[in-house]
Amino acid sequence: MYIGATTHIILDDVPLQEVLQRMADVGFKGGELSLIHLRQLIDSDSPEAAAERTREAADELGLLLPQSHLTMADIACLDEARRETELAAIEREIELSAIAGVKIGILHPGGGFPATLAEYHEVQRVRIDSYSRACEIAAEHGMTIAIENTYDAHGDETSAIGRRRFGAIIPDLHAVIDAVDAENFGICLDTGHTNLFGLPLGEAFRQCGDRLIGTHVHDNNGHDDQHIEPTRGTIDWEDGVAGLREVGWDGIFNLEIAPLRGHPIEAQMLRMRQVVETARWLLDH
Amino acid sequence: MKLAIWTAILVELEPAEAVAQLAAQGWDGLELSTEHIVAIEEAGRPEEIADEVREVLEESNCVMPQVHLLISANVAAADEFERRRDMASVRRQIELCSRMGVRIGVIHPGGDQPDAFADELAERERRVESFRKLADYAAQFDFSLAIENMTDGARDRRSSVGQRRYGATIEELHALIDAIDRPNVGICLDVGHAHVQGIDMAEGVRQCGDRLIATHIQDNDGRSDQHLAPIRGSIDWTAGIAALRETGYEGLFNLEIPGERGLPPNLTLKRLEGVLETARWLLTQSQEGT
Numbered sequence: 001m002y003i004g005a006t007t008h009i010i011l012d013d014v015p016l017q018e019v020l021q022r023m024a025d026v027g028f029k030g031g032e033l034s035l036i037h038l039r040q041l042i043d044s045d046s047p048e049a050a051a052e053r054t055r056e057a058a059d060e061l062g063l064l065l066p067q068s069h070l071t072m073a074d075i076a077c078l079d080e081a082r083r084e085t086e087l088a089a090i091e092r093e094i095e096l097s098a099i100a101g102v103k104i105g106i107l108h109p110g111g112g113f114p115a116t117l118a119e120y121h122e123v124q125r126v127r128i129d130s131y132s133r134a135c136e137i138a139a140e141h142g143m144t145i146a147i148e149n150t151y152d153a154h155g156d157e158t159s160a161i162g163r164r165r166f167g168a169i170i171p172d173l174h175a176v177i178d179a180v181d182a183e184n185f186g187i188c189l190d191t192g193h194t195n196l197f198g199l200p201l202g203e204a205f206r207q208c209g210d211r212l213i214g215t216h217v218h219d220n221n222g223h224d225d226q227h228i229e230p231t232r233g234t235i236d237w238e239d240g241v242a243g244l245r246e247v248g249w250d251g252i253f254n255l256e257i258a259p260l261r262g263h264p265i266e267a268q269m270l271r272m273r274q275v276v277e278t279a280r281w282l283l284d285h
Numbered sequence: 286m287k288l289a290i291w292t293a294i295l296v297e298l299e300p301a302e303a304v305a306q307l308a309a310q311g312w313d314g315l316e317l318s319t320e321h322i323v324a325i326e327e328a329g330r331p332e333e334i335a336d337e338v339r340e341v342l343e344e345s346n347c348v349m350p351q352v353h354l355l356i357s358a359n360v361a362a363a364d365e366f367e368r369r370r371d372m373a374s375v376r377r378q379i380e381l382c383s384r385m386g387v388r389i390g391v392i393h394p395g396g397d398q399p400d401a402f403a404d405e406l407a408e409r410e411r412r413v414e415s416f417r418k419l420a421d422y423a424a425q426f427d428f429s430l431a432i433e434n435m436t437d438g439a440r441d442r443r444s445s446v447g448q449r450r451y452g453a454t455i456e457e458l459h460a461l462i463d464a465i466d467r468p469n470v471g472i473c474l475d476v477g478h479a480h481v482q483g484i485d486m487a488e489g490v491r492q493c494g495d496r497l498i499a500t501h502i503q504d505n506d507g508r509s510d511q512h513l514a515p516i517r518g519s520i521d522w523t524a525g526i527a528a529l530r531e532t533g534y535e536g537l538f539n540l541e542i543p544g545e546r547g548l549p550p551n552l553t554l555k556r557l558e559g560v561l562e563t564a565r566w567l568l569t570q571s572q573e574g575t
Protein backbone atom coordinates (compact mmCIF):
# COMPACT_ATOMS: atom_id res chain seq x y z
CA MET A 1 0.00 0.00 0.00
CA TYR A 2 1.36 3.41 -0.89
CA ILE A 3 0.24 6.93 -0.14
CA GLY A 4 -1.12 9.14 -2.85
CA ALA A 5 -3.42 12.09 -3.37
CA THR A 6 -5.85 13.34 -5.95
CA THR A 7 -4.03 15.95 -8.01
CA HIS A 8 -6.51 18.67 -7.15
CA ILE A 9 -4.83 18.75 -3.73
CA ILE A 10 -3.16 21.85 -5.20
CA LEU A 11 -4.99 24.08 -7.65
CA ASP A 12 -4.43 27.80 -7.76
CA ASP A 13 -3.39 27.71 -11.42
CA VAL A 14 -0.40 25.48 -10.69
CA PRO A 15 0.23 23.43 -13.87
CA LEU A 16 -0.37 19.69 -13.55
CA GLN A 17 3.27 18.78 -14.06
CA GLU A 18 4.29 21.13 -11.26
CA VAL A 19 1.59 19.64 -9.04
CA LEU A 20 3.07 16.19 -9.67
CA GLN A 21 6.54 17.53 -8.89
CA ARG A 22 5.37 19.04 -5.62
CA MET A 23 3.44 15.90 -4.67
CA ALA A 24 6.60 13.86 -5.19
CA ASP A 25 8.64 16.41 -3.24
CA VAL A 26 6.50 16.04 -0.13
CA GLY A 27 6.63 12.25 -0.26
CA PHE A 28 3.56 11.08 -2.12
CA LYS A 29 4.24 7.90 -4.07
CA GLY A 30 1.22 8.13 -6.30
CA GLY A 31 -1.93 9.98 -7.17
CA GLU A 32 -5.30 10.12 -8.81
CA LEU A 33 -5.59 12.28 -11.89
CA SER A 34 -8.37 14.63 -10.82
CA LEU A 35 -11.34 15.40 -13.04
CA ILE A 36 -10.28 19.03 -13.08
CA HIS A 37 -6.85 18.13 -14.44
CA LEU A 38 -8.29 15.56 -16.81
CA ARG A 39 -10.56 18.25 -18.25
CA GLN A 40 -7.54 20.55 -18.56
CA LEU A 41 -5.82 17.89 -20.65
CA ILE A 42 -8.93 17.50 -22.82
CA ASP A 43 -9.23 21.25 -23.31
CA SER A 44 -5.56 21.77 -24.12
CA ASP A 45 -4.37 22.49 -27.68
CA SER A 46 -2.91 19.06 -28.05
CA PRO A 47 -4.63 16.73 -25.58
CA GLU A 48 -2.79 13.55 -26.52
CA ALA A 49 0.58 15.25 -26.24
CA ALA A 50 -0.39 16.82 -22.91
CA ALA A 51 -1.48 13.44 -21.59
CA GLU A 52 1.76 11.90 -22.82
CA ARG A 53 3.77 14.63 -21.05
CA THR A 54 1.83 13.88 -17.86
CA ARG A 55 2.80 10.25 -18.12
CA GLU A 56 6.44 11.10 -18.74
CA ALA A 57 6.50 13.54 -15.82
CA ALA A 58 5.02 10.98 -13.46
CA ASP A 59 7.46 8.33 -14.69
CA GLU A 60 10.44 10.61 -14.17
CA LEU A 61 9.27 11.40 -10.65
CA GLY A 62 8.60 7.75 -9.85
CA LEU A 63 5.01 8.74 -9.15
CA LEU A 64 2.28 6.21 -9.91
CA LEU A 65 -1.02 7.43 -11.38
CA PRO A 66 -3.20 4.34 -11.06
CA GLN A 67 -6.59 6.05 -11.10
CA SER A 68 -8.46 9.03 -12.52
CA HIS A 69 -11.82 10.53 -11.67
CA LEU A 70 -14.09 10.45 -14.69
CA THR A 71 -17.17 12.63 -15.14
CA MET A 72 -19.38 13.27 -12.14
CA ALA A 73 -22.41 13.62 -14.41
CA ASP A 74 -25.37 11.31 -13.96
CA ILE A 75 -24.74 8.34 -16.23
CA ALA A 76 -28.01 6.75 -15.06
CA CYS A 77 -30.23 9.68 -16.00
CA LEU A 78 -33.25 8.85 -18.11
CA ASP A 79 -32.61 11.61 -20.63
CA GLU A 80 -31.08 9.58 -23.41
CA ALA A 81 -29.53 12.50 -25.28
CA ARG A 82 -27.85 13.76 -22.13
CA ARG A 83 -26.64 10.30 -21.29
CA GLU A 84 -25.14 9.81 -24.74
CA THR A 85 -23.30 13.12 -24.37
CA GLU A 86 -21.87 11.95 -21.05
CA LEU A 87 -20.84 8.59 -22.45
CA ALA A 88 -19.03 10.39 -25.26
CA ALA A 89 -17.28 12.51 -22.63
CA ILE A 90 -16.36 9.37 -20.70
CA GLU A 91 -14.85 7.88 -23.84
CA ARG A 92 -12.60 10.89 -24.27
CA GLU A 93 -11.69 10.93 -20.57
CA ILE A 94 -10.76 7.26 -20.77
CA GLU A 95 -8.66 7.76 -23.91
CA LEU A 96 -6.59 10.49 -22.31
CA SER A 97 -6.40 8.77 -18.93
CA ALA A 98 -4.94 5.73 -20.66
CA ILE A 99 -2.35 7.84 -22.48
CA ALA A 100 -1.43 9.40 -19.13
CA GLY A 101 -0.76 5.90 -17.82
CA VAL A 102 -3.88 5.61 -15.70
CA LYS A 103 -5.40 2.15 -15.30
CA ILE A 104 -8.64 2.78 -13.41
CA GLY A 105 -11.42 5.31 -14.12
CA ILE A 106 -13.79 6.13 -11.29
CA LEU A 107 -17.49 6.84 -11.86
CA HIS A 108 -20.39 7.63 -9.54
CA PRO A 109 -23.53 5.44 -9.59
CA GLY A 110 -25.80 8.38 -10.45
CA GLY A 111 -29.55 8.02 -10.70
CA GLY A 112 -30.79 10.94 -8.62
CA PHE A 113 -34.10 10.56 -6.82
CA PRO A 114 -36.66 8.77 -9.03
CA ALA A 115 -40.26 9.64 -8.12
CA THR A 116 -41.79 6.22 -8.67
CA LEU A 117 -40.65 2.65 -8.24
CA ALA A 118 -41.09 2.06 -11.97
CA GLU A 119 -38.73 4.96 -12.64
CA TYR A 120 -36.31 3.67 -10.00
CA HIS A 121 -36.10 0.30 -11.74
CA GLU A 122 -35.70 1.98 -15.14
CA VAL A 123 -32.83 4.05 -13.74
CA GLN A 124 -31.16 0.86 -12.57
CA ARG A 125 -31.54 -0.66 -16.04
CA VAL A 126 -29.99 2.44 -17.58
CA ARG A 127 -27.21 2.47 -14.97
CA ILE A 128 -26.24 -1.10 -15.81
CA ASP A 129 -26.30 -0.28 -19.52
CA SER A 130 -24.10 2.80 -19.05
CA TYR A 131 -21.59 0.96 -16.89
CA SER A 132 -21.50 -1.89 -19.42
CA ARG A 133 -20.64 0.57 -22.15
CA ALA A 134 -18.08 2.35 -19.98
CA CYS A 135 -16.42 -0.99 -19.26
CA GLU A 136 -16.35 -1.83 -22.98
CA ILE A 137 -14.72 1.51 -23.79
CA ALA A 138 -12.26 1.10 -20.92
CA ALA A 139 -11.35 -2.41 -22.07
CA GLU A 140 -10.39 -1.06 -25.49
CA HIS A 141 -7.83 1.12 -23.72
CA GLY A 142 -6.61 -1.46 -21.24
CA MET A 143 -8.44 0.24 -18.38
CA THR A 144 -10.82 -0.77 -15.63
CA ILE A 145 -13.89 1.06 -14.31
CA ALA A 146 -14.51 1.57 -10.58
CA ILE A 147 -17.94 2.41 -9.18
CA GLU A 148 -17.79 4.67 -6.12
CA ASN A 149 -20.01 4.42 -3.04
CA THR A 150 -22.33 7.33 -2.26
CA TYR A 151 -24.30 8.19 0.88
CA ASP A 152 -27.96 8.78 1.73
CA ALA A 153 -29.34 12.30 1.59
CA HIS A 154 -30.55 14.19 4.64
CA GLY A 155 -32.19 17.21 3.06
CA ASP A 156 -35.61 17.76 1.56
CA GLU A 157 -35.22 15.17 -1.18
CA THR A 158 -38.16 12.87 -1.88
CA SER A 159 -38.24 9.79 -4.07
CA ALA A 160 -39.73 6.35 -4.43
CA ILE A 161 -37.19 5.15 -1.88
CA GLY A 162 -37.17 8.38 0.06
CA ARG A 163 -33.84 9.97 0.84
CA ARG A 164 -31.97 6.74 0.30
CA ARG A 165 -29.52 6.95 -2.54
CA PHE A 166 -28.44 4.07 -4.71
CA GLY A 167 -24.84 3.08 -4.06
CA ALA A 168 -24.66 4.04 -0.40
CA ILE A 169 -24.55 0.41 0.64
CA ILE A 170 -21.77 -1.74 -0.76
CA PRO A 171 -24.18 -4.53 -1.84
CA ASP A 172 -25.67 -2.02 -4.32
CA LEU A 173 -22.25 -1.72 -5.94
CA HIS A 174 -21.80 -5.48 -6.04
CA ALA A 175 -25.24 -5.78 -7.67
CA VAL A 176 -24.20 -3.46 -10.52
CA ILE A 177 -20.91 -5.30 -10.97
CA ASP A 178 -22.70 -8.66 -11.01
CA ALA A 179 -25.19 -7.37 -13.58
CA VAL A 180 -22.55 -5.86 -15.86
CA ASP A 181 -20.44 -9.01 -15.59
CA ALA A 182 -17.26 -7.48 -17.01
CA GLU A 183 -13.76 -8.44 -15.91
CA ASN A 184 -12.63 -4.81 -15.81
CA PHE A 185 -15.08 -3.54 -13.21
CA GLY A 186 -14.54 -3.01 -9.47
CA ILE A 187 -15.16 -0.69 -6.52
CA CYS A 188 -13.59 2.56 -5.41
CA LEU A 189 -14.33 2.95 -1.72
CA ASP A 190 -14.77 6.53 -0.56
CA THR A 191 -14.02 6.57 3.16
CA GLY A 192 -15.73 9.89 3.84
CA HIS A 193 -18.94 8.74 2.20
CA THR A 194 -19.00 5.62 4.39
CA ASN A 195 -18.71 7.82 7.47
CA LEU A 196 -21.59 10.07 6.40
CA PHE A 197 -23.69 6.97 5.87
CA GLY A 198 -22.77 5.37 9.20
CA LEU A 199 -20.86 2.45 7.73
CA PRO A 200 -17.76 1.63 9.81
CA LEU A 201 -14.69 1.80 7.58
CA GLY A 202 -13.24 -1.62 8.37
CA GLU A 203 -16.60 -3.25 7.64
CA ALA A 204 -16.87 -1.26 4.40
CA PHE A 205 -13.52 -2.54 3.14
CA ARG A 206 -14.46 -6.07 4.12
CA GLN A 207 -17.72 -5.77 2.20
CA CYS A 208 -15.78 -4.67 -0.90
CA GLY A 209 -13.47 -7.68 -0.60
CA ASP A 210 -11.35 -8.41 -3.63
CA ARG A 211 -13.44 -6.11 -5.79
CA LEU A 212 -11.72 -3.13 -4.19
CA ILE A 213 -9.61 -1.50 -6.90
CA GLY A 214 -9.47 2.16 -5.87
CA THR A 215 -9.67 4.38 -2.81
CA HIS A 216 -10.79 7.89 -1.94
CA VAL A 217 -9.41 8.56 1.50
CA HIS A 218 -10.70 11.48 3.53
CA ASP A 219 -12.36 12.25 6.84
CA ASN A 220 -15.36 14.26 8.07
CA ASN A 221 -17.52 15.00 11.11
CA GLY A 222 -20.14 12.41 10.10
CA HIS A 223 -22.53 15.11 8.93
CA ASP A 224 -20.86 17.03 6.10
CA ASP A 225 -18.77 15.78 3.21
CA GLN A 226 -15.79 17.83 4.31
CA HIS A 227 -12.96 15.99 2.56
CA ILE A 228 -10.57 16.73 5.40
CA GLU A 229 -7.40 14.84 6.23
CA PRO A 230 -7.55 11.50 8.05
CA THR A 231 -7.69 11.85 11.86
CA ARG A 232 -9.29 15.30 11.64
CA GLY A 233 -12.81 13.82 11.59
CA THR A 234 -14.63 10.98 13.32
CA ILE A 235 -13.58 7.95 11.24
CA ASP A 236 -12.05 5.08 13.20
CA TRP A 237 -8.85 4.79 11.14
CA GLU A 238 -7.40 1.94 13.12
CA ASP A 239 -10.44 -0.13 12.21
CA GLY A 240 -10.31 1.11 8.62
CA VAL A 241 -6.66 0.33 8.02
CA ALA A 242 -7.16 -3.08 9.66
CA GLY A 243 -9.99 -3.70 7.18
CA LEU A 244 -7.79 -2.67 4.28
CA ARG A 245 -5.11 -5.09 5.37
CA GLU A 246 -7.66 -7.87 5.88
CA VAL A 247 -8.72 -7.64 2.24
CA GLY A 248 -5.07 -7.63 1.19
CA TRP A 249 -5.16 -4.19 -0.38
CA ASP A 250 -1.78 -3.24 -1.80
CA GLY A 251 -2.86 -0.36 -4.03
CA ILE A 252 -3.05 3.35 -3.48
CA PHE A 253 -4.17 4.95 -0.21
CA ASN A 254 -5.38 7.95 -2.13
CA LEU A 255 -6.13 11.11 -0.19
CA GLU A 256 -8.97 13.05 -1.81
CA ILE A 257 -8.48 16.27 0.09
CA ALA A 258 -7.84 19.92 -0.67
CA PRO A 259 -6.62 21.29 2.64
CA LEU A 260 -5.00 24.53 1.73
CA ARG A 261 -6.29 25.86 -1.52
CA GLY A 262 -5.82 29.59 -1.70
CA HIS A 263 -2.88 29.62 0.70
CA PRO A 264 0.73 30.32 -0.32
CA ILE A 265 2.33 27.34 -2.00
CA GLU A 266 4.98 27.08 0.74
CA ALA A 267 2.23 26.68 3.35
CA GLN A 268 0.53 24.07 1.19
CA MET A 269 3.80 22.15 0.89
CA LEU A 270 4.29 22.20 4.64
CA ARG A 271 0.77 20.95 5.23
CA MET A 272 1.09 18.24 2.61
CA ARG A 273 4.26 16.96 4.29
CA GLN A 274 2.33 16.70 7.56
CA VAL A 275 -0.51 14.91 5.80
CA VAL A 276 1.88 12.38 4.28
CA GLU A 277 3.52 11.84 7.67
CA THR A 278 0.16 11.32 9.35
CA ALA A 279 -0.96 8.90 6.63
CA ARG A 280 2.30 6.99 6.96
CA TRP A 281 1.84 6.78 10.72
CA LEU A 282 -1.72 5.51 10.23
CA LEU A 283 -0.60 2.79 7.86
CA ASP A 284 2.40 1.77 9.98
CA HIS A 285 0.62 2.03 13.31
CA MET B 286 -62.56 3.84 4.70
CA LYS B 287 -63.35 4.24 8.40
CA LEU B 288 -62.09 7.15 10.44
CA ALA B 289 -60.30 5.67 13.44
CA ILE B 290 -57.87 6.36 16.24
CA TRP B 291 -55.52 4.17 18.23
CA THR B 292 -56.63 3.74 21.82
CA ALA B 293 -53.40 4.94 23.47
CA ILE B 294 -54.56 8.50 22.96
CA LEU B 295 -56.26 7.64 26.28
CA VAL B 296 -53.42 5.51 27.55
CA GLU B 297 -54.19 6.47 31.14
CA LEU B 298 -57.52 4.64 31.00
CA GLU B 299 -58.22 0.92 31.26
CA PRO B 300 -58.71 -0.68 27.83
CA ALA B 301 -62.49 -1.05 28.04
CA GLU B 302 -62.91 2.49 29.36
CA ALA B 303 -60.71 3.99 26.62
CA VAL B 304 -62.65 2.07 23.97
CA ALA B 305 -65.96 3.24 25.46
CA GLN B 306 -64.91 6.90 25.60
CA LEU B 307 -63.60 6.95 22.04
CA ALA B 308 -66.62 5.09 20.67
CA ALA B 309 -68.87 7.56 22.44
CA GLN B 310 -67.00 10.45 20.88
CA GLY B 311 -67.96 9.28 17.42
CA TRP B 312 -64.95 7.51 15.98
CA ASP B 313 -65.97 4.90 13.42
CA GLY B 314 -63.12 2.60 14.25
CA LEU B 315 -60.26 1.94 16.66
CA GLU B 316 -56.86 0.32 16.72
CA LEU B 317 -56.20 -1.33 20.06
CA SER B 318 -52.89 0.15 21.11
CA THR B 319 -49.87 -1.86 22.12
CA GLU B 320 -50.13 -0.39 25.63
CA HIS B 321 -53.68 -1.66 25.99
CA ILE B 322 -53.09 -5.14 24.55
CA VAL B 323 -50.08 -5.49 26.84
CA ALA B 324 -52.24 -4.36 29.77
CA ILE B 325 -54.79 -7.01 28.87
CA GLU B 326 -52.13 -9.69 28.41
CA GLU B 327 -50.54 -8.92 31.74
CA ALA B 328 -53.78 -8.60 33.70
CA GLY B 329 -54.85 -11.24 36.22
CA ARG B 330 -57.75 -12.44 34.05
CA PRO B 331 -56.93 -11.43 30.47
CA GLU B 332 -59.85 -13.27 28.84
CA GLU B 333 -62.36 -11.49 31.06
CA ILE B 334 -60.95 -8.09 30.16
CA ALA B 335 -60.89 -9.00 26.47
CA ASP B 336 -64.56 -10.04 26.72
CA GLU B 337 -65.34 -6.78 28.48
CA VAL B 338 -63.76 -4.82 25.61
CA ARG B 339 -65.71 -6.86 23.09
CA GLU B 340 -68.98 -6.16 24.91
CA VAL B 341 -68.27 -2.42 24.94
CA LEU B 342 -67.69 -2.54 21.19
CA GLU B 343 -70.83 -4.57 20.56
CA GLU B 344 -72.89 -1.96 22.36
CA SER B 345 -71.44 0.82 20.20
CA ASN B 346 -71.38 1.73 16.53
CA CYS B 347 -67.58 1.50 16.57
CA VAL B 348 -65.44 -1.32 15.18
CA MET B 349 -61.94 -2.36 16.25
CA PRO B 350 -60.48 -4.46 13.44
CA GLN B 351 -56.82 -3.84 14.16
CA VAL B 352 -54.32 -3.94 17.00
CA HIS B 353 -50.76 -2.78 17.37
CA LEU B 354 -49.04 -5.93 18.57
CA LEU B 355 -46.14 -5.67 21.00
CA ILE B 356 -44.31 -2.58 19.76
CA SER B 357 -40.95 -3.72 21.12
CA ALA B 358 -41.26 -7.19 19.58
CA ASN B 359 -38.08 -8.06 17.73
CA VAL B 360 -38.89 -11.14 15.71
CA ALA B 361 -35.51 -10.90 13.96
CA ALA B 362 -33.44 -10.68 17.16
CA ALA B 363 -30.15 -12.54 17.19
CA ASP B 364 -30.74 -13.34 20.85
CA GLU B 365 -32.81 -16.49 20.77
CA PHE B 366 -34.27 -15.93 24.22
CA GLU B 367 -35.45 -12.45 23.24
CA ARG B 368 -36.90 -13.68 19.96
CA ARG B 369 -38.76 -16.60 21.53
CA ARG B 370 -40.08 -14.43 24.36
CA ASP B 371 -41.40 -11.80 21.94
CA MET B 372 -42.90 -14.39 19.62
CA ALA B 373 -44.69 -16.00 22.57
CA SER B 374 -46.06 -12.64 23.62
CA VAL B 375 -47.27 -11.85 20.10
CA ARG B 376 -48.97 -15.25 19.85
CA ARG B 377 -50.75 -14.66 23.13
CA GLN B 378 -51.82 -11.20 21.99
CA ILE B 379 -53.21 -12.64 18.77
CA GLU B 380 -55.32 -15.12 20.79
CA LEU B 381 -56.69 -12.35 22.98
CA CYS B 382 -57.32 -10.05 20.01
CA SER B 383 -59.19 -12.76 18.23
CA ARG B 384 -61.49 -12.93 21.24
CA MET B 385 -62.21 -9.21 20.83
CA GLY B 386 -62.97 -9.53 17.13
CA VAL B 387 -59.70 -7.96 16.03
CA ARG B 388 -58.49 -9.41 12.71
CA ILE B 389 -55.32 -7.47 11.84
CA GLY B 390 -52.19 -7.10 13.93
CA VAL B 391 -49.68 -4.36 13.11
CA ILE B 392 -46.11 -5.44 13.78
CA HIS B 393 -42.65 -3.98 13.23
CA PRO B 394 -40.04 -5.72 11.05
CA GLY B 395 -37.55 -5.80 13.93
CA GLY B 396 -33.80 -6.13 13.65
CA ASP B 397 -30.69 -4.81 15.32
CA GLN B 398 -28.68 -3.22 12.47
CA PRO B 399 -25.75 -5.63 12.97
CA ASP B 400 -22.12 -4.56 12.70
CA ALA B 401 -21.21 -7.18 10.09
CA PHE B 402 -23.07 -7.69 6.84
CA ALA B 403 -23.02 -11.47 7.28
CA ASP B 404 -25.02 -10.92 10.49
CA GLU B 405 -27.42 -8.63 8.61
CA LEU B 406 -28.09 -11.41 6.11
CA ALA B 407 -28.61 -13.92 8.93
CA GLU B 408 -31.01 -11.47 10.57
CA ARG B 409 -33.03 -11.25 7.36
CA GLU B 410 -33.39 -15.03 7.30
CA ARG B 411 -34.52 -15.10 10.94
CA ARG B 412 -37.06 -12.35 10.21
CA VAL B 413 -38.62 -14.34 7.38
CA GLU B 414 -38.68 -17.52 9.44
CA SER B 415 -40.27 -15.82 12.44
CA PHE B 416 -42.93 -14.10 10.36
CA ARG B 417 -43.80 -17.40 8.68
CA LYS B 418 -44.34 -19.00 12.06
CA LEU B 419 -46.42 -16.09 13.31
CA ALA B 420 -48.48 -15.96 10.12
CA ASP B 421 -49.21 -19.68 10.33
CA TYR B 422 -50.25 -19.30 13.94
CA ALA B 423 -52.38 -16.23 13.17
CA ALA B 424 -54.13 -18.04 10.32
CA GLN B 425 -55.81 -20.33 12.87
CA PHE B 426 -57.61 -17.26 14.19
CA ASP B 427 -58.45 -15.81 10.77
CA PHE B 428 -55.97 -13.10 11.68
CA SER B 429 -53.54 -11.20 9.43
CA LEU B 430 -50.24 -9.52 10.14
CA ALA B 431 -49.58 -6.02 8.83
CA ILE B 432 -45.85 -5.25 8.74
CA GLU B 433 -45.24 -1.57 9.32
CA ASN B 434 -42.76 0.64 7.45
CA MET B 435 -40.11 2.21 9.67
CA THR B 436 -37.67 5.09 9.41
CA ASP B 437 -33.92 4.90 8.99
CA GLY B 438 -31.79 5.43 12.08
CA ALA B 439 -30.20 8.54 13.52
CA ARG B 440 -27.21 10.26 11.90
CA ASP B 441 -24.83 8.89 14.51
CA ARG B 442 -25.93 5.29 13.98
CA ARG B 443 -23.19 2.91 12.83
CA SER B 444 -23.83 -0.52 11.30
CA SER B 445 -23.05 -2.77 8.35
CA VAL B 446 -25.88 -1.05 6.48
CA GLY B 447 -25.07 2.38 7.81
CA GLN B 448 -28.00 4.32 9.19
CA ARG B 449 -30.50 2.22 7.30
CA ARG B 450 -33.11 0.21 9.11
CA TYR B 451 -34.79 -2.71 7.42
CA GLY B 452 -38.33 -1.89 6.37
CA ALA B 453 -37.96 1.85 5.87
CA THR B 454 -38.90 1.51 2.20
CA ILE B 455 -42.06 -0.09 0.88
CA GLU B 456 -39.97 -2.06 -1.58
CA GLU B 457 -38.24 -3.79 1.33
CA LEU B 458 -41.60 -4.69 2.85
CA HIS B 459 -42.69 -6.24 -0.45
CA ALA B 460 -39.45 -8.21 -0.62
CA LEU B 461 -40.03 -9.41 2.93
CA ILE B 462 -43.65 -10.37 2.27
CA ASP B 463 -42.66 -12.17 -0.93
CA ALA B 464 -40.13 -14.16 1.08
CA ILE B 465 -42.60 -14.92 3.88
CA ASP B 466 -45.00 -16.21 1.23
CA ARG B 467 -48.14 -16.38 3.34
CA PRO B 468 -51.55 -15.02 2.28
CA ASN B 469 -52.31 -13.42 5.65
CA VAL B 470 -49.41 -10.96 5.64
CA GLY B 471 -49.79 -7.40 4.36
CA ILE B 472 -48.57 -3.87 4.99
CA CYS B 473 -49.44 -1.21 7.54
CA LEU B 474 -48.42 2.09 5.99
CA ASP B 475 -47.29 4.61 8.57
CA VAL B 476 -47.59 7.76 6.52
CA GLY B 477 -45.57 9.80 9.02
CA HIS B 478 -42.67 7.36 8.86
CA ALA B 479 -42.81 7.52 5.05
CA HIS B 480 -42.79 11.32 5.20
CA VAL B 481 -39.72 11.44 7.46
CA GLN B 482 -38.10 9.01 5.06
CA GLY B 483 -38.79 11.28 2.09
CA ILE B 484 -41.50 9.09 0.57
CA ASP B 485 -44.64 11.02 -0.43
CA MET B 486 -47.79 9.61 1.13
CA ALA B 487 -49.46 9.13 -2.24
CA GLU B 488 -46.43 7.32 -3.67
CA GLY B 489 -46.19 5.21 -0.52
CA VAL B 490 -49.83 4.20 -0.79
CA ARG B 491 -49.48 3.35 -4.48
CA GLN B 492 -46.38 1.27 -3.76
CA CYS B 493 -48.29 -0.73 -1.14
CA GLY B 494 -51.03 -1.50 -3.66
CA ASP B 495 -53.41 -4.25 -2.65
CA ARG B 496 -51.10 -5.37 0.14
CA LEU B 497 -52.18 -2.34 2.16
CA ILE B 498 -54.35 -3.65 4.98
CA ALA B 499 -53.81 -1.09 7.75
CA THR B 500 -52.70 2.50 8.24
CA HIS B 501 -51.02 4.66 10.82
CA ILE B 502 -52.08 8.20 10.05
CA GLN B 503 -49.92 10.91 11.57
CA ASP B 504 -48.23 14.12 10.44
CA ASN B 505 -44.81 15.71 10.92
CA ASP B 506 -42.47 18.32 9.49
CA GLY B 507 -40.57 15.77 7.39
CA ARG B 508 -37.62 15.88 9.78
CA SER B 509 -38.67 13.97 12.87
CA ASP B 510 -41.30 11.40 13.73
CA GLN B 511 -43.65 13.75 15.56
CA HIS B 512 -46.92 11.79 15.36
CA LEU B 513 -49.09 14.90 15.09
CA ALA B 514 -52.69 15.07 13.95
CA PRO B 515 -53.19 15.47 10.18
CA ILE B 516 -52.56 18.94 8.69
CA ARG B 517 -50.29 19.92 11.60
CA GLY B 518 -47.26 18.87 9.56
CA SER B 519 -46.27 18.99 5.91
CA ILE B 520 -47.82 15.83 4.41
CA ASP B 521 -49.85 16.35 1.24
CA TRP B 522 -53.11 14.91 2.55
CA THR B 523 -55.19 15.62 -0.53
CA ALA B 524 -52.90 13.57 -2.77
CA GLY B 525 -52.41 10.92 -0.09
CA ILE B 526 -56.10 10.34 0.54
CA ALA B 527 -56.80 10.37 -3.19
CA ALA B 528 -54.22 7.60 -3.57
CA LEU B 529 -55.87 5.62 -0.77
CA ARG B 530 -59.16 5.84 -2.65
CA GLU B 531 -57.49 4.94 -5.96
CA THR B 532 -56.10 1.72 -4.50
CA GLY B 533 -59.54 0.80 -3.17
CA TYR B 534 -58.36 0.70 0.42
CA GLU B 535 -61.32 0.02 2.72
CA GLY B 536 -59.62 -0.37 6.09
CA LEU B 537 -59.09 2.10 8.89
CA PHE B 538 -57.81 5.64 8.37
CA ASN B 539 -56.24 5.22 11.75
CA LEU B 540 -54.75 8.14 13.62
CA GLU B 541 -51.70 7.26 15.71
CA ILE B 542 -50.94 10.62 17.25
CA PRO B 543 -49.03 10.54 20.54
CA GLY B 544 -47.82 14.02 19.62
CA GLU B 545 -51.29 15.19 20.68
CA ARG B 546 -51.07 13.63 24.14
CA GLY B 547 -49.88 15.24 27.34
CA LEU B 548 -53.20 16.47 28.71
CA PRO B 549 -55.53 14.84 31.24
CA PRO B 550 -58.03 12.48 29.53
CA ASN B 551 -60.95 14.94 29.72
CA LEU B 552 -58.91 17.64 27.96
CA THR B 553 -57.48 15.14 25.50
CA LEU B 554 -61.04 14.23 24.55
CA LYS B 555 -61.83 17.91 24.03
CA ARG B 556 -58.79 18.26 21.79
CA LEU B 557 -59.83 15.13 19.92
CA GLU B 558 -63.15 16.68 18.98
CA GLY B 559 -61.29 19.06 16.70
CA VAL B 560 -59.00 16.33 15.43
CA LEU B 561 -62.00 14.13 14.60
CA GLU B 562 -63.76 16.95 12.82
CA THR B 563 -60.66 17.88 10.82
CA ALA B 564 -59.95 14.31 9.81
CA ARG B 565 -63.56 13.78 8.78
CA TRP B 566 -63.39 16.98 6.75
CA LEU B 567 -60.22 15.71 5.03
CA LEU B 568 -61.86 12.43 4.08
CA THR B 569 -65.13 14.05 2.99
CA GLN B 570 -63.36 16.71 0.97
CA SER B 571 -61.35 14.12 -0.91
CA GLN B 572 -64.51 12.08 -1.54
CA GLU B 573 -66.26 15.14 -2.95
CA GLY B 574 -63.23 15.83 -5.11
CA THR B 575 -63.34 12.40 -6.71
